[in-house]
Structures are given as structure tokens and as C-alpha cells.
Amino acid sequence: MPREVRERQMLDAAVEVFARRGYRAASMDEIAELAGASKPLVYLYLNSKEELFSACIRREAESLIQEIQAGVEPGDSAERRLWCGLRAFFAHTAEHPDGWAVLSCQARIHGEPFALVVAELRQRIVDLVTRLIAECAQPDGGRKPLSAREVSGLAHALVGAAESLAGWANHRTGAVPSARETAATLMNMAWVGLENLTGGRRWPPAAAV
Structure with missing residues (x-):
């Protein structure tokens, strides 16, 4: 899967989780699961929870x-x-x-x-x-x-x-x-x-x- 497609899926999942849970309560595990990706891959693409939220x-x-x-x-x-x-x-x-x-x-x-x-x-x-x-x-x-x-x-x-x-x-x-x-x-x-x-x-x- 192209990186831009995978990254868009991660951002889509993150927006949904951040909106529902709030920034502090949102977990990278839940975001990764919703995006259909591994947590290490989410960190590889977007570095940290703070950078993911900023993105x-x-x-x-x-x-x-x-x-x-x-x-x-x-x-x-x-x-x-x-x-x-x-x-x-x-x-x-x-x-x-x-x-x-x-x-x-x-x-x-x-x-x-x-x-x-x-x-x-x-x-x-x-x-x-x-x-x-x-x-x-x-x-x-x-x-x-x-x-x-x-x-x-x-x-x-x-x-x-x-x-x-x-x-x-x-x-x-x-x-x-x-x-x-x-x-x-x-x-x-x-x-x-x-x-x-x-x-x-x-x-x-x-x-x-």
C-alpha cells in the first residue's frame, strides 16, 4: 500500500479516536487497531502522539x-x-x-x-x-x-x-x-x-x- 494511502488511514483513525476520547485519553494502540496498522508503523510514519495530533x-x-x-x-x-x-x-x-x-x-x-x-x-x-x-x-x-x-x-x-x-x-x-x-x-x-x-x-x- 502506498505510504500516502496508509498515512491517510492513520490520520482518519486518529481523528475519530481523538474526537471520541480526547487527546490525553486516546491511545496509540486504539488508533493503530482502527487504522489496521501496527503501532510501530504508526510511530514510524508519525513519530509520536503529539505529532500525530498536530498532523x-x-x-x-x-x-x-x-x-x-x-x-x-x-x-x-x-x-x-x-x-x-x-x-x-x-x-x-x-x-x-x-x-x-x-x-x-x-x-x-x-x-x-x-x-x-x-x-x-x-x-x-x-x-x-x-x-x-x-x-x-x-x-x-x-x-x-x-x-x-x-x-x-x-x-x-x-x-x-x-x-x-x-x-x-x-x-x-x-x-x-x-x-x-x-x-x-x-x-x-x-x-x-x-x-x-x-x-x-x-x-x-x-x-x-
């Missing part, structure tokens, strides 16, 4: 970023690109719940160097969303301009809300919302709010001051 995080992070980028057509309007990017994000996290669990939970609670990789992933997504919001907020007709600080704050808020919604959707009991429904939930909050801001409507209104 899982990087692979899942890159896969998520690529999915979001593939879902966004450069020629579309900023509004549609934001919508398609959110839909791609929720579709990917729903289709790869173990990978999302490793990224959103396991990698963050075990400190460096794992948390740094996730922070890099998050910043790449924030940067993408920041550009889209900045384009959406360009003064046009009656639209009001937004400051760079406002755009940055909105981008971080949107990404945080998306992460929270993905966890909510993936751990619901009963009917699970589709990626389209979850993305629409966030667009209903974010896009309507952005339209209000660029239209000059802000919190607090005069009546609430």
Missing part, C-alpha cells in the same frame, strides 16, 4: 479552509460570497463532525502548540470574512461607511457565532438543521444587522439612550 489538526484545518474557499466564487457579489462561504463552512463541519470536534474543542484545551494552529486557522477565516464585510459596507447610494474597527469587530463576532452554531447544529437531538438552514440563521442576524448599520440605524436608538 490531524493541520489536515482538518486545511480541509475546512479549502472547502470555504471553494464555495466562494470570486465574481459573485460580496453578499453572495458571504452566504456561500457560511454555507460551505456549515456543510463541512456537519459532514466531518470528528474533524470539527478536534479543531473546535480538543486542540484548544491542550495549549501550545495545538492551540496556535487553530488560532492560525481562525485568523485566516476572520481575514476572509473581514474582506467580505468591508466590501459589503462600501458606501453606495445611501449607505454609510463603517470604520475599520467596526468591520474587524463584526468579522470576529460573525466567526464566533458561526463556531457556536456549528457546535449547536452538530450536537442537537432530534431534527438536525441543514447547512443551508444554519447559514440562513446566521445571515438573518448578520446581514440584516449589516444592512441596518450601513443604512444609518445603530444601537442604541434615541429612545433607549
Whole structure:
């Protein structure tokens, strides 16, 4: 079997075990057994449990970023690109719940160097969303301009809300919302709010001051 195929099997098995057991409780024996490989072979390919976990995080992070980028057509309007990017994000996290669990939970609670990789992933997504919001907020007709600080704050808020919604959707009991429904939930909050801001409507209104 080619090395890249065998290594992919090991990473697939490791993501499943890390998501289910957590980093500390996961055993290399269980990962090797699930991958259909010997433990010495897993160590030969991936050196240590720490390096295996890091490889899982990087692979899942890159896969998520690529999915979001593939879902966004450069020629579309900023509004549609934001919508398609959110839909791609929720579709990917729903289709790869173990990978999302490793990224959103396991990698963050075990400190460096794992948390740094996730922070890099998050910043790449924030940067993408920041550009889209900045384009959406360009003064046009009656639209009001937004400051760079406002755009940055909105981008971080949107990404945080998306992460929270993905966890909510993936751990619901009963009917699970589709990626389209979850993305629409966030667009209903974010896009309507952005339209209000660029239209000059802000919190607090005069009546609430």
C-alpha cells in the first residue's frame, strides 16, 4: 500500500479516536487497531502522539479552509460570497463532525502548540470574512461607511457565532438543521444587522439612550 494511502488511514483513525476520547485519553494502540496498522508503523510514519495530533489538526484545518474557499466564487457579489462561504463552512463541519470536534474543542484545551494552529486557522477565516464585510459596507447610494474597527469587530463576532452554531447544529437531538438552514440563521442576524448599520440605524436608538 502506498505510504500516502496508509498515512491517510492513520490520520482518519486518529481523528475519530481523538474526537471520541480526547487527546490525553486516546491511545496509540486504539488508533493503530482502527487504522489496521501496527503501532510501530504508526510511530514510524508519525513519530509520536503529539505529532500525530498536530498532523490531524493541520489536515482538518486545511480541509475546512479549502472547502470555504471553494464555495466562494470570486465574481459573485460580496453578499453572495458571504452566504456561500457560511454555507460551505456549515456543510463541512456537519459532514466531518470528528474533524470539527478536534479543531473546535480538543486542540484548544491542550495549549501550545495545538492551540496556535487553530488560532492560525481562525485568523485566516476572520481575514476572509473581514474582506467580505468591508466590501459589503462600501458606501453606495445611501449607505454609510463603517470604520475599520467596526468591520474587524463584526468579522470576529460573525466567526464566533458561526463556531457556536456549528457546535449547536452538530450536537442537537432530534431534527438536525441543514447547512443551508444554519447559514440562513446566521445571515438573518448578520446581514440584516449589516444592512441596518450601513443604512444609518445603530444601537442604541434615541429612545433607549
